[in-house]
Amino acid sequence: MTFPSGRMWRTPLDDRGGITVFVAVCVLALLAIIGLAVDGGGTMRAVERADYLAGEAARAGGQAIDPTDAITGTAITVDPQAAAAAAQSYLASAGATGAVSISPDGITLTVTVTSTYQTTFLSVAGISSLPVSGHATATLLHGVTAPDEGTG
Numbered sequence: 586m587t588f589p590s591g592r593m594w595r596t597p598l599d600d601r602g603g604i605t606v607f608v609a610v611c612v613l614a615l616l617a618i619i620g621l622a623v624d625g626g627g628t629m630r631a632v633e634r635a636d637y638l639a640g641e642a643a644r645a646g647g648q649a650i651d652p653t654d655a656i657t658g659t660a661i662t663v664d665p666q667a668a669a670a671a672a673q674s675y676l677a678s679a680g681a682t683g684a685v686s687i688s689p690d691g692i693t694l695t696v697t698v699t700s701t702y703q704t705t706f707l708s709v710a711g712i713s714s715l716p717v718s719g720h721a722t723a724t725l726l727h728g729v730t731a732p733d734e735g736t737g
Contacts, residue, residue: 620706628715631702635719638681639696643723646672646685646694650725661725662691672696683719694723 649667654660665687672685676698683698698719704712 616706620709624702624704624707624715627705628702628717631700631715631717632719635681635698635700635717636721637719638676638679639683639698639719639721640723641679642672642675642681642683642685642698643694643696643721645675646687646696647723647725651691660691663687663694663725665691668694692725696721696723 646668647663649664649671651660651662651664654662668687669685672694673683676683676696681698681700683696686695686697687693688695700717700719701714702717703714707713707715
């Protein structure tokens with residue numbers, strides 16, 4: 586129904602504009618889901634990188650074999666100070682920080698990398714970064730042979 590002034594008359598049950606609210610709520614929900622997916626994926630990539638760096642640092646530290654025991658053939662162990670320095674040096678060259686520990690028997694080297702992921706969408710909710718960490722262990726093996734392949 587139209588008034589003489591040209592304005593439309595609305596009935597109390599008229600729902601014009603209701604779809605606008607629905608679309609706005611759906612868009613906000615969709616943006617939240619996309620944000621969680623982006624930041625969740627970014628966090629997973631940061632954890633994978635931390636694990637990778639920890640593994641490489643553990644391998645670098647595992648190369649620091651104690652020469653006195655290795656030359657005499659009595660044992661193959663890491664030099665604790667040299668192994669820790671090699672692992673920390675690798676982490677520093679990769680721009681990462683972490684902790685290095687060596688087992689008392691000098692055979693196992695464990696590296697833990699700590700880092701943070703800077704969020705993209707969660708910063709809107711006040712979460713600007715998420716902590717991530719990666720772990721790796723290197724064990725020295727000496728005199729271990731691979732099982733025979735092709736037998737049987």
